[in-house]
Each structure stands twice: as structure tokens, then as C-alpha cells.
Amino acid sequence: MARREDCGDGARARQHVFLLPEYLKDASKKMKSGLMFVKLVNPCSGEGALYLFNMCLQQLFEIKVFKEKHHSWFINQSVQSGGLLHFVTPMDPLFLLLHYLIKADKEGKFQPLDQVVVDDMFPNCILLLKLPELEKLLQHVTEGKEIGKKKYYKYSKEKTLKWLEKKVNQTVAALKTNNINVGARVQSTAFFSGHQISSDKEEDYIRYAHGLISDYITKELSDDLCKYLKLPEDPASLPKPPSKKVKLSDEPVEAKEDYTKFNTKDMKTEKKNSKMTAAQKALAKVDKTGMKSIDSFFGAKNKKKVGKT
Amino acid sequence: MESGDEEDVEKHRIHLRPVTLRSAPSVTLHLLPCEVGVNRPAPVGRFFTPAIRQGPDGLEVSFRGRRLRGEEVEVPPGLLGYVMAMEEKSLGKQDFPGGSDSDEQELVEPPEALERDFDRFMGASASFQRFTLWGLETVPGPDAKVRAALTWPSLAQAIHAQVPQD
Numbered sequence: 389m390a391r392r393e394d395c396g397d398g399a400r401a402r403q404h405v406f407l408l409p410e411y412l413k414d415a416s417k418k419m420k421s422g423l424m425f426v427k428l429v430n431p432c433s434g435e436g437a438l439y440l441f442n443m444c445l446q447q448l449f450e451i452k453v454f455k456e457k458h459h460s461w462f463i464n465q466s467v468q469s470g471g472l473l474h475f476v477t478p479m480d481p482l483f484l485l486l487h488y489l490i491k492a493d494k495e496g497k498f499q500p501l502d503q504v505v506v507d508d509m510f511p512n513c514i515l516l517l518k519l520p521e522l523e524k525l526l527q528h529v530t531e532g533k534e535i536g537k538k539k540y541y542k543y544s545k546e547k548t549l550k551w552l553e554k555k556v557n558q559t560v561a562a563l564k565t566n567n568i569n570v571g572a573r574v575q576s577t578a579f580f581s582g583h584q585i586s587s588d589k590e591e592d593y594i595r596y597a598h599g600l601i602s603d604y605i606t607k608e609l610s611d612d613l614c615k616y617l618k619l620p621e622d623p624a625s626l627p628k629p630p631s632k633k634v635k636l637s638d639e640p641v642e643a644k645e646d647y648t649k650f651n652t653k654d655m656k657t658e659k660k661n662s663k664m665t666a667a668q669k670a671l672a673k674v675d676k677t678g679m680k681s682i683d684s685f686f687g688a689k690n691k692k693k694v695g696k697t
Numbered sequence: 698m699e700s701g702d703e704e705d706v707e708k709h710r711i712h713l714r715p716v717t718l719r720s721a722p723s724v725t726l727h728l729l730p731c732e733v734g735v736n737r738p739a740p741v742g743r744f745f746t747p748a749i750r751q752g753p754d755g756l757e758v759s760f761r762g763r764r765l766r767g768e769e770v771e772v773p774p775g776l777l778g779y780v781m782a783m784e785e786k787s788l789g790k791q792d793f794p795g796g797s798d799s800d801e802q803e804l805v806e807p808p809e810a811l812e813r814d815f816d817r818f819m820g821a822s823a824s825f826q827r828f829t830l831w832g833l834e835t836v837p838g839p840d841a842k843v844r845a846a847l848t849w850p851s852l853a854q855a856i857h858a859q860v861p862q863d
Contacts (some may be wrong), residue, residue: 402736403822404781405726407850408718416715422814423718425711430855440713443811450853456847462727463780464823467739471728473843489747511708516718528860554860562855566848687832 402462406474412442419444426512432603436510440476446520477516481516482525483604488513488605489530489543498533498540508518545601548609549616552601554619570596595619710816716819724780724823729844730765730833755836756829767831773847778825784818
């Protein structure tokens, strides 16, 4: 076998640590091919991100990378720098279709889907058209027309906001079942145990869920959704440029020739909680900012709060 | 396609060999609280693993003169861990060794050719259902960042579940 074990300088090829849904293994029993990583647009940032398609199950998966500074793996008898952990989870393709529908809406007319989902930058987007039940999905975000046998669609902001509200609601329910502390950005349950944890308010849950959903939609739509959900303006988030915040989890994938970097900027955690003093933790707890992006879910950005008065 | 990798990246596909998902042997993984700047074979089984002790509240080991404290972390239910690596380009579009016997079986192949000449291939080399998480001096505990991250799949499920029709 002509498989090379090193990369010239004695270094072994990069190994990636993944968590996949278990059913992908079962599905693989019947597959010879049809599992593939492709780069598609990130519907929030417009940059590229890596996704996984299972063409046999006709399912789309997103890939999020957990990275904590100063970590590495021992993998059997080898060492792998970075300590990255890739999460592969099913993704609602409608978030991606929505990106193209909103773009196409500039033309202001009804269009067939294959004219909407086109992308010079990410030509693999046409794989989205192979996913099942697109018609049903599109009802959530478009007005449809049928002329002859062909279907034509037009983006509807009104329907989209309704759909996103449902998304927020089901996310709120999951936050509650998972006991995720949405009021505080620092999960220091041990430190604050007992008295400090106030019962999280419904508004906090909605705001948190809004932040999570905002990682899949444009900034403009995120703002509209915020108003639609009647979330009060958050004073803490005002002085900061809000777009920056969303960007944190959506920096472009710096995929170079080996294409193996994935979106390592995602879910990066900058500092360890344990480094914070009790005072900093208390400060961090008070600082409630508006949006909880997926980044904040994976670890508080303590760096932003330290030094804040 | 040897040249123009930079632009190909947007267009090409990395095919994950399904056969490797079912044949991957299990692997021992340690997530260490320190940077190691290289990716290469290391005598883990000679120097690290034998030094692990069961302390009063968890695992202990000494690494590079520092005391590490560790605990086992289970992969959340419904998920499987895999270690994957990119294949060399030269392997290209061909049947993966080990997949040949399954050619006899009726394997589902997508109706059209999804693999193109300039695509690349990836395979799982090993699988895991737990790993050892190490902290510097202290046991990582329930507040470890990676533990928070492990709840992501259940949250993602809610975010991406289809909403009921009106």
C-alpha cells in the first residue's frame, strides 16, 4: 500500500478527533460512498465553513470545533497538537437555503430554487438541492407559486420571523432541559453554589436562544428577530458594535492546501475560568450582554470582561 | 490536480470512506492540559501510561515535571468518537483497501458520481467511546470547558429540529 506515514520531516499526518452521531456508523454499513465534507457558506458571516453530507441518508451536518488553548491529544502512541474536538451534528438545511433566498430576493421576483441556490464561491451548494422535502421546508420562509409543473419561490420575511420564533422556542425548551445556566456567562456553579444563582428568567432564556439562532442568520435578520421577540434592548450590549459579537464564532475557515484546519476559530475558548479571581467572576456574572452566540455557550469570553468596571 | 490547491479548496470534496467507520479499532485518548507543538509518534505507552496512578480523587500522573490530575470522560450517548486522517492525494479515486470484499454485497451508491478526480479522501483510523481528560494540578471537574461542549449536540438537535407546520 502506497500510504505514506510521514510528511517528509518525520511528522505524521495530522489526526482529527471527531464526534459523530452513532447512526452514521450504522448507515455506513450500506454505503460504499456518499459521505463527504464540503465547504459551503456560513449563513451568518457569509464566509466559508465545512459541512458534512450523507448523500444516502440525504442529510446535512454542521461541524463545530471545540478548542481550548494549551491542549493536545495523546492518540495511542502518538501526539497531536491543538487538542481540537470536532462535533458533527445534524443541521437544518433551511438556514442555508434562507441565505440564498434572501440574496435572491434583491431581484424581487418569484424564482425556481435551482436559480436561487447558485454560488460561484461555493459551487457545492447545489448538493443542497438533493436534500429531501425541500418544498415542505421552504413553506416556512417563502411564498410559493406553481406555474405549469414548476415551483417558484420568493422570500417572505414575515413567515421567516414566525419560523425563527418557533426555532427560538424549541431552543429555549432544550436549554431548560439541559439545565444550562443562561443568566450568567461564567459557569462557575461550584463557586456560586447556593445563594448567588438566581433563578434564570424567561427573558434570559429567550435572549440566549436568540443568540444561538443568530449564529445561523444574517445580522439584519437577527436584529429583526430581536424586535419580533420583543426582547428589551440590552444596555450592556449597546456600546459595543454588535456585529463584532456575532462574528466571534464565525470567522472564516482558513483552509489552506491541506484543507484540514476546519473552522478552528469556532468555539475557541480563550482563557481558563480557573484563572479568574473571585472578584472577576462576580464582575463577569453581572455583565449580561445581549447575545449568546455559540461561542459563549462553549466558554465565557472572560477576556472581554476583565478590566471592565 | 496538483496546482491551484488554494482555489480548489472551495470546490473540492473530501470523501469520508464509509468502510472505515465500521472497521476502526478502538483507541486510547488523553486530552492534555499543555501544548505539544508537534504531530508525530510518541512513546506514550512507555513513559506516560505506566505512570498513571489511581489517587484518592481520580487519576494522577506526572508529565514534564508537572502533576496532572485526570478523569474519564464518556462520549455522550448517541455519539461515537473517531480519529480521522487525510489520505495522500495519490490514493485518489479508487476502492479503499478493505472495502473490496464488500463489493460483493449490494452497497448503496448515490445515483450519480459524487467523486471527482481532484477530490480528496479521508478515513477513520480509530474509534473511541471515552477519553481521559487531564487538568494541571487539579481534577478538571464538572466545570471543565470540554464538558460544556459535550452538551452541544443535544442543544444543536433542538436548534436544527424541524418546527411544526402551522
